[in-house]
Amino acid sequence: MKSSRASFVLFAFLMFIIILVSTKLHFERLKMDNRWYSFDSTRVGKLTALSLSMRMITDFLFWFQEKHMEVIAKPSSNFGYLPRGIVASTSDLELKPLWERDPTFERSTVRYIALLAVPVGLKQKKNVDILVKKFLSVNCSILLFHYDGNVDAWNDLDWSSKAIHILAHNQTKWWFAKRFLHPDVVASYDYIFLWDEDLGVENFHPGRFLQIMISEGLEISQPALDPDLSEVHHRITMRKKSRKVHRRVYASGGSTNCSEESTGPPCTGWVEGMAPVFSRAAWSCVWHLIQNDLIHGWGLDMKLGYCAQGDRTEKVGVIDSEYIIHQGIQTLGASPPIKVPSRFLDLRTHIRRQSTAELKEFRKRWDQAVREDEGWTDPFGT
DSSP states (O other): HHHHHHHHHHHHHHHHHHHHHHHHHHHHHHHHHHHTTTTOOHHHHHHHHHHHHHHHHHHHHHHHHHHHHHHHHOSSSTTTHHHHOGOOOOOOOOOOOSSOOSOOOOOOOOOEEEEEEEEGGGGGGGHHHHHHHHHHHHTTTEEEEEEESGGGGGTTSTTGGGSSEETTTTTTTHHHHHHHTTTTTTTTEEEEEESSEEETTTTHHHHHHHHHHTTTTEEEEEEOTTTTTTTSSSSGGGGOOTTEEEOOOBBBSTTBBBOTTTOOOOOOOOOOOTEEEEEHHHHHHHHHSSTTOOOOOOGGGGGGGGGGGSOHHHEEEEEEEEEEEEOOOOOOTSOOOOEEEEEOOOOHHHHHHHHHHHHHHHHHHHHHHHHOOOOOTTOOOO
16 A cells, blocks of 8 residues: 555656646747747737646646655654554553563553552651551552652661652652653553651541542542641541531631632632542643642642532542541751841741742732633633
8 A cells, every 4th residue: 555655656746847847848938939929919828828737737746746745754643653553652650570581561460540659758757657558458559759868768668669769859749749740650540649748547548538539529539637636727628527528618707708609719629738639630630730840839729629620519529437647747848947147047937938939929820821811711710
């Protein structure tokens, strides 16, 4: 098929050259004749007609050549000139042996339904050990982001060689996520747990959690917080003992009034940034929402509902029957004070100031994007 097409294109190209040369010679001859019959309207008409004919033939042959040469030269996919069957557009975080005794090169039959990604420091090693073991019991992949430079100190844990370890000094969870959790890399996982390291999981089971998330149709979720033992920042995250799942909170007074009429965060359609869980589709959206240079992630939680693949009041929820303890331990940046002009400020103060500045910038970018995208309509009318 390809050989016959190439022969046909070659024949058409040769015909084009022959016609072009002969027409050009004929045209030049008529121009010479026209000098002697400059007032002969018949000859002028013939000359004009011939010019138009030559132009039409030339245009046709150029179009024909371009059309059929494109068929041959056009890339077979969006990845250059690769044959479509060889294109591997996604990846995963499954570890592979350097060699096998009887290599078959068949695709792995192991199914990792979820990925747990956690920023870790050595001070929280004991707690992370408990956390990881919970997830390994249900066949989850483990990805640890080491922000304190200590990787080898984790080698004594029996599961350490089964985890992926990434090191970058003093970087945040969102910095790591933006650079190492691209949707194509984690496309094989149904769910992404992007958690902090200071979470107690004594009353949490990832398998049961995911079963509830699926049955409730949630795209974005988090386990509820034990209100007696946790550092709680928002009431919607507090566990309701009589419920399996809740999607909104009712509150009055202060700066926030939440009622049945509330349609957005922090009253409904909202989870906190310390323990979010995303479906594959939701994460693909959230990854694009994360700003590459705004590493603290402040402001993201208020916009996560836009990635919920539908009504955020239904697709976003807090699961009460599987709950955790938020210990509220500040680790990143928790080092001795540093000296600045006229006063001492610890690193946590600097980090909070940076986070506040990033929140302002994130809101500015969101508002600008809304103004400039004339075809965008807010699905929630906010």
